[in-house]
Amino acid sequence: MTSLYEDLSNEAPSNVPVRRITFTVNGEKKIAEVEPRLLLAHLLRQGLRLTGTHTGCDTTNCGACTVLVDGKAVKSCTMLAVQADGHAVTTVEGLATASELHPLQEGFKEEHGLQCGFCTPGMMMAAKALLDENPDPTEEDVRWALSGNLCRCTGYQNIVKSVLWAAEKLRSQS
Amino acid sequence: MYPSRFRYEAPRSLAEAIELLVSGGEESKVLAGGQSLVPLMKLRFAAPELIVDINNLPGLDYHHADPDGTIRVGALCRHATLERSALLAAQQPTMAAAAPLIADPIVRNRGTLVGSLCHADPQGDWASVVTALGGYVVAEGPGGRRTIPITEFVTGPFQNVLGHDEIAVEAVIPAPKGTPAGGYLKLERRVGDFATAGVAVALETSGGLVTRAGIALTGVGGSTIEAIEAEQALVGRPLTTETIEQAAGLTAEAARPKTDHRGSAEFKRHIVRTFVVRILSRVDGTAERAA
Numbered sequence: 001m002t003s004l005y006e007d008l009s010n011e012a013p014s015n016v017p018v019r020r021i022t023f024t025v026n027g028e029k030k031i032a033e034v035e036p037r038l039l040l041a042h043l044l045r046q047g048l049r050l051t052g053t054h055t056g057c058d059t060t061n062c063g064a065c066t067v068l069v070d071g072k073a074v075k076s077c078t079m080l081a082v083q084a085d086g087h088a089v090t091t092v093e094g095l096a097t098a099s100e101l102h103p104l105q106e107g108f109k110e111e112h113g114l115q116c117g118f119c120t121p122g123m124m125m126a127a128k129a130l131l132d133e134n135p136d137p138t139e140e141d142v143r144w145a146l147s148g149n150l151c152r153c154t155g156y157q158n159i160v161k162s163v164l165w166a167a168e169k170l171r172s173q174s
Numbered sequence: 175m176y177p178s179r180f181r182y183e184a185p186r187s188l189a190e191a192i193e194l195l196v197s198g199g200e201e202s203k204v205l206a207g208g209q210s211l212v213p214l215m216k217l218r219f220a221a222p223e224l225i226v227d228i229n230n231l232p233g234l235d236y237h238h239a240d241p242d243g244t245i246r247v248g249a250l251c252r253h254a255t256l257e258r259s260a261l262l263a264a265q266q267p268t269m270a271a272a273a274p275l276i277a278d279p280i281v282r283n284r285g286t287l288v289g290s291l292c293h294a295d296p297q298g299d300w301a302s303v304v305t306a307l308g309g310y311v312v313a314e315g316p317g318g319r320r321t322i323p324i325t326e327f328v329t330g331p332f333q334n335v336l337g338h339d340e341i342a343v344e345a346v347i348p349a350p351k352g353t354p355a356g357g358y359l360k361l362e363r364r365v366g367d368f369a370t371a372g373v374a375v376a377l378e379t380s381g382g383l384v385t386r387a388g389i390a391l392t393g394v395g396g397s398t399i400e401a402i403e404a405e406q407a408l409v410g411r412p413l414t415t416e417t418i419e420q421a422a423g424l425t426a427e428a429a430r431p432k433t434d435h436r437g438s439a440e441f442k443r444h445i446v447r448t449f450v451v452r453i454l455s456r457v458d459g460t461a462e463r464a465a
Contacts, residue, residue: 017179017181017182019182035179036180037177037178037179037180037215038176039176039212039216042176058175058216059213059216059217060209060213060281061366063280066280072254072283072284073279073280073283074280074283077216078208078209078213078281078284079208079212079284080182080205080208080212080225080227082184082227083184083208083227083229085184126279126280144279145279147278147279147365147366148277148278148280148365148366149280
Protein backbone atom coordinates (compact mmCIF):
# COMPACT_ATOMS: atom_id res chain seq x y z
CA MET A 1 0.00 0.00 0.00
CA THR A 2 1.20 3.46 -0.84
CA SER A 3 0.96 6.08 1.85
CA LEU A 4 1.52 9.57 0.66
CA TYR A 5 0.94 12.30 3.13
CA GLU A 6 4.03 12.64 5.27
CA ASP A 7 5.93 14.67 2.71
CA LEU A 8 3.21 17.30 2.53
CA SER A 9 3.50 18.27 6.16
CA ASN A 10 5.71 18.36 9.21
CA GLU A 11 2.84 17.18 11.35
CA ALA A 12 2.69 13.73 12.82
CA PRO A 13 0.98 11.42 10.33
CA SER A 14 -1.67 10.63 12.94
CA ASN A 15 -2.90 14.24 12.74
CA VAL A 16 -3.23 14.23 8.99
CA PRO A 17 -6.62 13.31 7.54
CA VAL A 18 -6.15 10.51 5.07
CA ARG A 19 -8.45 8.52 2.89
CA ARG A 20 -7.92 5.09 1.53
CA ILE A 21 -8.51 4.78 -2.19
CA THR A 22 -8.58 1.80 -4.52
CA PHE A 23 -7.88 2.25 -8.20
CA THR A 24 -5.95 0.72 -11.05
CA VAL A 25 -2.85 2.09 -12.72
CA ASN A 26 -1.94 0.57 -16.06
CA GLY A 27 -4.15 -2.39 -15.24
CA GLU A 28 -2.69 -3.10 -11.79
CA LYS A 29 -4.85 -2.72 -8.72
CA LYS A 30 -3.49 -0.20 -6.22
CA ILE A 31 -4.53 0.80 -2.73
CA ALA A 32 -3.24 4.08 -1.38
CA GLU A 33 -3.75 6.24 1.66
CA VAL A 34 -3.71 9.82 0.55
CA GLU A 35 -4.35 13.25 1.93
CA PRO A 36 -7.34 14.69 0.10
CA ARG A 37 -5.27 17.63 -1.12
CA LEU A 38 -2.76 15.39 -2.86
CA LEU A 39 -2.92 15.78 -6.62
CA LEU A 40 -3.13 12.78 -8.92
CA ALA A 41 0.14 13.81 -10.60
CA HIS A 42 1.92 13.65 -7.23
CA LEU A 43 0.42 10.31 -6.32
CA LEU A 44 1.67 8.87 -9.60
CA ARG A 45 5.11 10.43 -9.47
CA GLN A 46 5.98 10.30 -5.78
CA GLY A 47 3.67 7.65 -4.43
CA LEU A 48 3.96 5.13 -7.24
CA ARG A 49 7.30 6.30 -8.66
CA LEU A 50 5.75 6.52 -12.12
CA THR A 51 7.80 9.53 -13.13
CA GLY A 52 6.86 9.32 -16.80
CA THR A 53 4.00 11.67 -15.98
CA HIS A 54 5.63 15.09 -15.93
CA THR A 55 4.49 18.16 -14.07
CA GLY A 56 5.21 21.14 -16.27
CA CYS A 57 3.34 24.37 -15.68
CA ASP A 58 1.35 23.11 -12.68
CA THR A 59 -1.43 25.52 -13.73
CA THR A 60 -3.60 23.41 -16.10
CA ASN A 61 -2.07 24.96 -19.21
CA CYS A 62 0.68 22.76 -20.61
CA GLY A 63 -0.70 19.21 -20.60
CA ALA A 64 2.63 17.54 -19.75
CA CYS A 65 0.88 15.73 -16.88
CA THR A 66 -1.85 14.27 -19.11
CA VAL A 67 -2.96 10.75 -18.18
CA LEU A 68 -6.06 8.76 -19.04
CA VAL A 69 -8.77 8.29 -16.43
CA ASP A 70 -11.29 5.71 -17.61
CA GLY A 71 -9.92 6.28 -21.11
CA LYS A 72 -10.37 10.07 -21.10
CA ALA A 73 -7.39 12.43 -21.19
CA VAL A 74 -7.14 14.55 -18.04
CA LYS A 75 -4.53 16.89 -16.63
CA SER A 76 -3.38 15.02 -13.54
CA CYS A 77 -2.14 18.22 -11.87
CA THR A 78 -5.77 19.36 -11.83
CA MET A 79 -7.42 16.32 -10.34
CA LEU A 80 -7.27 15.26 -6.71
CA ALA A 81 -5.77 11.83 -6.13
CA VAL A 82 -8.82 10.88 -4.01
CA GLN A 83 -10.94 11.39 -7.10
CA ALA A 84 -9.20 8.43 -8.73
CA ASP A 85 -10.95 6.17 -6.21
CA GLY A 86 -12.69 3.42 -8.15
CA HIS A 87 -11.28 4.53 -11.50
CA ALA A 88 -8.73 3.24 -14.02
CA VAL A 89 -5.67 5.39 -14.64
CA THR A 90 -3.33 4.89 -17.60
CA THR A 91 0.05 6.60 -17.66
CA VAL A 92 2.72 6.69 -20.35
CA GLU A 93 4.32 3.69 -18.63
CA GLY A 94 1.22 1.74 -19.62
CA LEU A 95 1.84 2.14 -23.35
CA ALA A 96 4.77 -0.20 -23.99
CA THR A 97 4.83 -3.88 -23.25
CA ALA A 98 7.96 -5.56 -21.85
CA SER A 99 9.22 -6.31 -25.34
CA GLU A 100 7.62 -3.77 -27.65
CA LEU A 101 7.14 -0.06 -27.90
CA HIS A 102 3.61 1.20 -28.47
CA PRO A 103 3.12 2.49 -32.05
CA LEU A 104 2.85 6.01 -30.61
CA GLN A 105 6.28 5.64 -29.03
CA GLU A 106 7.65 4.20 -32.24
CA GLY A 107 6.07 7.05 -34.18
CA PHE A 108 7.72 9.70 -32.00
CA LYS A 109 11.02 7.90 -32.57
CA GLU A 110 10.60 7.46 -36.31
CA GLU A 111 9.33 10.97 -37.02
CA HIS A 112 11.59 12.75 -34.52
CA GLY A 113 8.56 13.91 -32.53
CA LEU A 114 10.58 15.23 -29.62
CA GLN A 115 13.59 17.31 -28.80
CA CYS A 116 13.88 17.80 -25.04
CA GLY A 117 11.12 15.26 -24.45
CA PHE A 118 9.46 16.98 -21.51
CA CYS A 119 6.05 17.36 -23.14
CA THR A 120 6.21 13.95 -24.82
CA PRO A 121 4.38 11.77 -22.25
CA GLY A 122 1.46 14.21 -22.22
CA MET A 123 1.46 14.42 -26.00
CA MET A 124 1.39 10.62 -26.25
CA MET A 125 -1.46 10.24 -23.78
CA ALA A 126 -3.56 12.95 -25.44
CA ALA A 127 -2.81 11.25 -28.78
CA LYS A 128 -3.78 7.85 -27.35
CA ALA A 129 -7.16 9.22 -26.28
CA LEU A 130 -7.64 10.59 -29.79
CA LEU A 131 -6.67 7.37 -31.57
CA ASP A 132 -8.84 5.26 -29.28
CA GLU A 133 -11.82 7.38 -30.33
CA ASN A 134 -10.80 8.09 -33.93
CA PRO A 135 -8.36 5.58 -35.49
CA ASP A 136 -8.13 7.49 -38.76
CA PRO A 137 -7.67 11.16 -37.85
CA THR A 138 -6.83 13.93 -40.28
CA GLU A 139 -3.91 16.23 -39.57
CA GLU A 140 -6.48 18.80 -38.43
CA ASP A 141 -8.01 16.25 -36.01
CA VAL A 142 -4.56 15.63 -34.51
CA ARG A 143 -3.80 19.33 -34.13
CA TRP A 144 -7.20 19.87 -32.52
CA ALA A 145 -6.74 16.97 -30.08
CA LEU A 146 -3.26 18.17 -29.07
CA SER A 147 -4.24 21.81 -28.74
CA GLY A 148 -4.18 21.52 -24.93
CA ASN A 149 -0.56 20.28 -24.92
CA LEU A 150 2.31 22.71 -25.22
CA CYS A 151 5.70 21.93 -26.76
CA ARG A 152 8.39 24.59 -26.55
CA CYS A 153 10.92 22.85 -28.81
CA THR A 154 9.48 21.36 -31.94
CA GLY A 155 6.95 23.68 -33.48
CA TYR A 156 4.58 20.68 -33.41
CA GLN A 157 5.20 19.59 -37.02
CA ASN A 158 6.92 16.36 -36.13
CA ILE A 159 4.63 15.65 -33.21
CA VAL A 160 1.67 15.71 -35.60
CA LYS A 161 3.58 13.49 -38.05
CA SER A 162 4.40 11.06 -35.23
CA VAL A 163 0.75 10.68 -34.26
CA LEU A 164 -0.29 10.18 -37.89
CA TRP A 165 2.49 7.57 -38.23
CA ALA A 166 1.16 5.77 -35.17
CA ALA A 167 -2.40 5.94 -36.44
CA GLU A 168 -1.37 4.30 -39.70
CA LYS A 169 0.59 1.58 -37.92
CA LEU A 170 -2.28 0.85 -35.54
CA ARG A 171 -4.70 0.61 -38.46
CA SER A 172 -2.39 -1.77 -40.31
CA GLN A 173 -2.24 -3.99 -37.20
CA SER A 174 -5.97 -4.21 -36.68
CA MET B 175 1.89 23.40 -5.74
CA TYR B 176 -0.82 21.82 -3.65
CA PRO B 177 -3.92 23.17 -1.92
CA SER B 178 -4.16 24.00 1.75
CA ARG B 179 -5.64 21.27 3.89
CA PHE B 180 -9.35 20.53 3.62
CA ARG B 181 -11.84 17.88 4.61
CA TYR B 182 -13.09 15.87 1.64
CA GLU B 183 -16.43 14.18 1.21
CA ALA B 184 -17.75 12.38 -1.84
CA PRO B 185 -21.46 11.80 -1.16
CA ARG B 186 -23.61 9.41 -3.19
CA SER B 187 -26.85 11.41 -3.14
CA LEU B 188 -27.88 15.02 -3.57
CA ALA B 189 -29.62 15.04 -0.18
CA GLU B 190 -26.43 13.85 1.49
CA ALA B 191 -24.38 16.46 -0.39
CA ILE B 192 -26.68 19.25 0.82
CA GLU B 193 -26.53 17.95 4.40
CA LEU B 194 -22.74 18.05 4.22
CA LEU B 195 -22.81 21.62 2.93
CA VAL B 196 -25.21 22.65 5.71
CA SER B 197 -22.97 21.15 8.38
CA GLY B 198 -19.81 22.46 6.73
CA GLY B 199 -20.78 26.12 7.02
CA GLU B 200 -19.58 29.09 5.01
CA GLU B 201 -16.21 27.61 4.09
CA SER B 202 -17.70 24.68 2.19
CA LYS B 203 -17.24 24.34 -1.52
CA VAL B 204 -18.74 22.09 -4.18
CA LEU B 205 -16.30 20.33 -6.51
CA ALA B 206 -17.54 19.23 -9.94
CA GLY B 207 -15.08 19.30 -12.86
CA GLY B 208 -12.52 21.15 -10.77
CA GLN B 209 -10.83 22.76 -13.76
CA SER B 210 -11.10 26.22 -12.21
CA LEU B 211 -11.47 25.39 -8.52
CA VAL B 212 -8.44 23.09 -8.22
CA PRO B 213 -6.07 25.65 -9.83
CA LEU B 214 -7.47 28.35 -7.53
CA MET B 215 -6.89 26.09 -4.52
CA LYS B 216 -3.36 25.28 -5.66
CA LEU B 217 -2.62 28.99 -5.97
CA ARG B 218 -4.25 29.43 -2.51
CA PHE B 219 -6.70 31.97 -3.89
CA ALA B 220 -9.31 29.60 -2.55
CA ALA B 221 -8.87 27.65 0.68
CA PRO B 222 -12.16 25.92 1.50
CA GLU B 223 -12.34 23.89 4.71
CA LEU B 224 -14.70 21.33 3.24
CA ILE B 225 -14.81 20.03 -0.31
CA VAL B 226 -18.01 18.24 -1.29
CA ASP B 227 -17.14 16.33 -4.45
CA ILE B 228 -20.36 15.80 -6.41
CA ASN B 229 -18.82 13.58 -9.11
CA ASN B 230 -20.38 10.46 -7.57
CA LEU B 231 -23.92 11.84 -7.56
CA PRO B 232 -26.07 9.79 -9.92
CA GLY B 233 -28.08 11.25 -12.77
CA LEU B 234 -26.49 14.69 -13.15
CA ASP B 235 -24.43 14.11 -16.31
CA TYR B 236 -27.33 14.63 -18.70
CA HIS B 237 -28.20 17.18 -21.31
CA HIS B 238 -31.51 16.83 -23.04
CA ALA B 239 -34.41 18.73 -24.53
CA ASP B 240 -37.94 18.69 -23.14
CA PRO B 241 -40.73 18.08 -25.68
CA ASP B 242 -41.29 21.86 -25.93
CA GLY B 243 -37.61 22.47 -26.78
CA THR B 244 -36.36 23.60 -23.34
CA ILE B 245 -32.74 22.46 -23.03
CA ARG B 246 -31.49 21.21 -19.68
CA VAL B 247 -27.83 20.64 -18.81
CA GLY B 248 -27.04 18.74 -15.61
CA ALA B 249 -24.31 19.74 -13.18
CA LEU B 250 -22.02 16.90 -14.26
CA CYS B 251 -22.40 17.32 -18.01
CA ARG B 252 -18.87 17.92 -19.31
CA HIS B 253 -17.93 20.42 -22.00
CA ALA B 254 -16.69 17.50 -24.15
CA THR B 255 -20.18 15.96 -24.11
CA LEU B 256 -21.69 19.22 -25.30
CA GLU B 257 -18.99 19.53 -27.96
CA ARG B 258 -20.05 16.16 -29.40
CA SER B 259 -23.77 16.69 -28.87
CA ALA B 260 -26.06 15.90 -31.77
CA LEU B 261 -28.86 17.62 -29.85
CA LEU B 262 -27.06 20.97 -29.70
CA ALA B 263 -25.87 20.65 -33.30
CA ALA B 264 -29.49 20.24 -34.37
CA GLN B 265 -31.26 22.58 -31.99
CA GLN B 266 -29.02 25.16 -30.37
CA PRO B 267 -26.42 26.80 -32.65
CA THR B 268 -25.01 29.25 -30.08
CA MET B 269 -24.18 26.50 -27.59
CA ALA B 270 -22.94 24.19 -30.35
CA ALA B 271 -20.54 26.90 -31.54
CA ALA B 272 -19.26 27.67 -28.04
CA ALA B 273 -18.65 24.15 -26.73
CA PRO B 274 -15.54 23.42 -28.86
CA LEU B 275 -14.05 26.80 -27.90
CA ILE B 276 -14.10 26.25 -24.13
CA ALA B 277 -10.57 25.98 -22.70
CA ASP B 278 -8.74 23.06 -24.40
CA PRO B 279 -9.77 19.49 -25.28
CA ILE B 280 -8.34 17.94 -22.12
CA VAL B 281 -9.91 20.48 -19.80
CA ARG B 282 -13.20 19.96 -21.67
CA ASN B 283 -13.15 16.29 -20.64
CA ARG B 284 -13.64 17.27 -16.98
CA GLY B 285 -14.98 20.79 -16.82
CA THR B 286 -18.73 21.38 -16.70
CA LEU B 287 -21.03 24.08 -18.04
CA VAL B 288 -22.82 24.50 -14.71
CA GLY B 289 -19.51 24.70 -12.84
CA SER B 290 -18.33 27.34 -15.26
CA LEU B 291 -21.44 29.42 -14.56
CA CYS B 292 -20.92 29.04 -10.80
CA HIS B 293 -17.26 30.02 -11.09
CA ALA B 294 -18.54 33.33 -12.51
CA ASP B 295 -15.27 34.31 -14.13
CA PRO B 296 -15.94 37.52 -16.09
CA GLN B 297 -13.93 35.84 -18.86
CA GLY B 298 -16.13 32.74 -18.89
CA ASP B 299 -17.57 31.77 -22.26
CA TRP B 300 -20.65 29.92 -21.04
CA ALA B 301 -21.84 32.91 -19.00
CA SER B 302 -22.05 34.94 -22.22
CA VAL B 303 -23.76 32.12 -24.09
CA VAL B 304 -26.35 31.49 -21.36
CA THR B 305 -26.91 35.25 -20.97
CA ALA B 306 -27.54 35.63 -24.71
CA LEU B 307 -29.98 32.72 -24.51
CA GLY B 308 -31.84 34.13 -21.50
CA GLY B 309 -31.07 31.00 -19.51
CA TYR B 310 -31.23 30.27 -15.82
CA VAL B 311 -29.73 28.10 -13.13
CA VAL B 312 -31.65 25.69 -10.94
CA ALA B 313 -30.21 25.36 -7.44
CA GLU B 314 -31.14 22.96 -4.69
CA GLY B 315 -30.60 23.57 -0.99
CA PRO B 316 -32.12 22.60 2.35
CA GLY B 317 -35.15 24.79 1.53
CA GLY B 318 -35.82 23.06 -1.77
CA ARG B 319 -35.27 24.12 -5.35
CA ARG B 320 -35.17 27.60 -6.81
CA THR B 321 -34.68 28.99 -10.28
CA ILE B 322 -32.35 31.93 -10.82
CA PRO B 323 -32.01 33.85 -14.11
CA ILE B 324 -28.35 33.98 -15.16
CA THR B 325 -28.31 37.78 -14.96
CA GLU B 326 -29.24 37.55 -11.27
CA PHE B 327 -27.14 34.44 -10.63
CA VAL B 328 -23.79 36.15 -11.17
CA THR B 329 -23.34 38.97 -8.65
CA GLY B 330 -19.76 39.97 -9.44
CA PRO B 331 -16.40 38.62 -10.53
CA PHE B 332 -16.12 35.05 -9.16
CA GLN B 333 -19.27 35.59 -7.11
CA ASN B 334 -22.68 34.05 -7.42
CA VAL B 335 -25.90 34.24 -5.51
CA LEU B 336 -25.82 30.68 -4.14
CA GLY B 337 -25.84 30.08 -0.43
CA HIS B 338 -23.02 27.90 0.93
CA ASP B 339 -25.54 25.08 1.35
CA GLU B 340 -26.94 25.22 -2.18
CA ILE B 341 -25.85 23.21 -5.21
CA ALA B 342 -26.45 24.35 -8.78
CA VAL B 343 -27.95 21.21 -10.25
CA GLU B 344 -28.96 22.32 -13.73
CA ALA B 345 -28.68 25.06 -16.32
CA VAL B 346 -31.79 25.65 -18.39
CA ILE B 347 -32.22 27.27 -21.78
CA PRO B 348 -35.86 28.26 -22.38
CA ALA B 349 -37.68 26.80 -25.36
CA PRO B 350 -37.43 28.97 -28.46
CA LYS B 351 -40.65 30.39 -29.92
CA GLY B 352 -39.09 30.97 -33.34
CA THR B 353 -36.26 29.24 -35.21
CA PRO B 354 -33.03 29.40 -33.19
CA ALA B 355 -30.05 30.94 -34.95
CA GLY B 356 -26.75 32.51 -33.96
CA GLY B 357 -23.29 31.48 -32.90
CA TYR B 358 -20.30 32.13 -30.71
CA LEU B 359 -16.97 33.49 -31.87
CA LYS B 360 -13.90 33.98 -29.71
CA LEU B 361 -10.49 35.42 -30.45
CA GLU B 362 -7.78 33.90 -28.27
CA ARG B 363 -4.00 34.12 -28.56
CA ARG B 364 -3.74 30.37 -28.26
CA VAL B 365 -6.07 27.54 -27.26
CA GLY B 366 -6.82 27.70 -23.56
CA ASP B 367 -6.01 31.36 -23.10
CA PHE B 368 -8.66 33.73 -21.85
CA ALA B 369 -10.63 35.41 -24.60
CA THR B 370 -9.20 38.54 -26.16
CA ALA B 371 -12.82 39.08 -27.11
CA GLY B 372 -15.80 36.77 -27.46
CA VAL B 373 -19.30 37.34 -28.81
CA ALA B 374 -22.38 35.20 -28.23
CA VAL B 375 -25.41 35.80 -30.44
CA ALA B 376 -28.66 33.93 -29.91
CA LEU B 377 -31.55 34.81 -32.18
CA GLU B 378 -34.98 33.48 -32.86
CA THR B 379 -36.43 34.20 -36.26
CA SER B 380 -39.90 33.79 -37.67
CA GLY B 381 -41.25 34.75 -41.07
CA GLY B 382 -38.03 36.48 -42.06
CA LEU B 383 -37.99 38.67 -38.96
CA VAL B 384 -35.94 38.50 -35.79
CA THR B 385 -38.38 37.74 -32.98
CA ARG B 386 -35.88 37.53 -30.15
CA ALA B 387 -32.25 38.65 -29.95
CA GLY B 388 -29.64 37.95 -27.29
CA ILE B 389 -26.11 39.31 -27.59
CA ALA B 390 -23.49 38.98 -24.84
CA LEU B 391 -19.77 39.67 -24.69
CA THR B 392 -16.81 37.89 -23.12
CA GLY B 393 -13.52 39.47 -22.11
CA VAL B 394 -14.29 43.07 -22.99
CA GLY B 395 -15.19 44.41 -19.55
CA GLY B 396 -15.10 43.46 -15.89
CA SER B 397 -18.15 41.23 -16.33
CA THR B 398 -20.23 39.47 -18.93
CA ILE B 399 -21.87 42.29 -20.90
CA GLU B 400 -25.31 42.04 -22.44
CA ALA B 401 -25.63 44.37 -25.45
CA ILE B 402 -29.24 45.30 -24.74
CA GLU B 403 -29.53 48.17 -27.22
CA ALA B 404 -28.20 46.01 -30.03
CA GLU B 405 -30.70 43.29 -29.10
CA GLN B 406 -33.58 45.76 -29.15
CA ALA B 407 -32.45 47.14 -32.50
CA LEU B 408 -32.81 43.71 -34.10
CA VAL B 409 -36.18 42.60 -32.74
CA GLY B 410 -39.03 42.92 -35.20
CA ARG B 411 -36.72 43.54 -38.15
CA PRO B 412 -35.21 41.38 -40.89
CA LEU B 413 -31.48 40.73 -41.03
CA THR B 414 -30.16 43.03 -43.73
CA THR B 415 -26.82 44.67 -44.29
CA GLU B 416 -28.22 47.73 -42.60
CA THR B 417 -29.67 46.07 -39.50
CA ILE B 418 -26.60 43.88 -39.11
CA GLU B 419 -24.25 46.87 -39.28
CA GLN B 420 -26.41 48.76 -36.81
CA ALA B 421 -26.45 45.87 -34.33
CA ALA B 422 -22.69 45.41 -34.72
CA GLY B 423 -22.09 49.10 -34.02
CA LEU B 424 -24.35 49.12 -30.95
CA THR B 425 -22.68 45.95 -29.64
CA ALA B 426 -19.23 47.50 -30.06
CA GLU B 427 -20.46 50.54 -28.13
CA ALA B 428 -21.68 48.30 -25.30
CA ALA B 429 -18.22 46.73 -24.93
CA ARG B 430 -15.97 48.17 -22.23
CA PRO B 431 -12.58 46.80 -23.29
CA LYS B 432 -9.30 47.75 -21.68
CA THR B 433 -5.95 47.89 -23.39
CA ASP B 434 -3.74 45.07 -22.13
CA HIS B 435 -1.25 42.48 -23.36
CA ARG B 436 -4.00 40.86 -25.44
CA GLY B 437 -4.63 43.98 -27.48
CA SER B 438 -5.72 47.58 -27.43
CA ALA B 439 -9.21 48.63 -26.43
CA GLU B 440 -9.77 49.86 -29.98
CA PHE B 441 -8.69 46.51 -31.45
CA LYS B 442 -11.00 44.56 -29.12
CA ARG B 443 -13.95 46.80 -29.98
CA HIS B 444 -13.20 46.22 -33.65
CA ILE B 445 -13.17 42.45 -33.08
CA VAL B 446 -16.54 42.63 -31.31
CA ARG B 447 -18.06 44.54 -34.22
CA THR B 448 -16.56 42.11 -36.76
CA PHE B 449 -17.77 39.04 -34.86
CA VAL B 450 -21.34 40.35 -34.67
CA VAL B 451 -21.33 40.95 -38.43
CA ARG B 452 -19.89 37.50 -39.09
CA ILE B 453 -22.37 35.64 -36.93
CA LEU B 454 -25.42 37.54 -38.18
CA SER B 455 -24.31 37.28 -41.82
CA ARG B 456 -24.23 33.51 -41.55
CA VAL B 457 -27.79 33.19 -40.28
CA ASP B 458 -29.86 31.23 -42.79
CA GLY B 459 -32.50 33.27 -44.50
CA THR B 460 -30.53 36.47 -44.32
CA ALA B 461 -31.69 38.33 -47.42
CA GLU B 462 -28.62 40.40 -48.00
CA ARG B 463 -25.16 39.45 -46.87
CA ALA B 464 -23.19 41.98 -44.91
CA ALA B 465 -19.48 42.45 -45.46
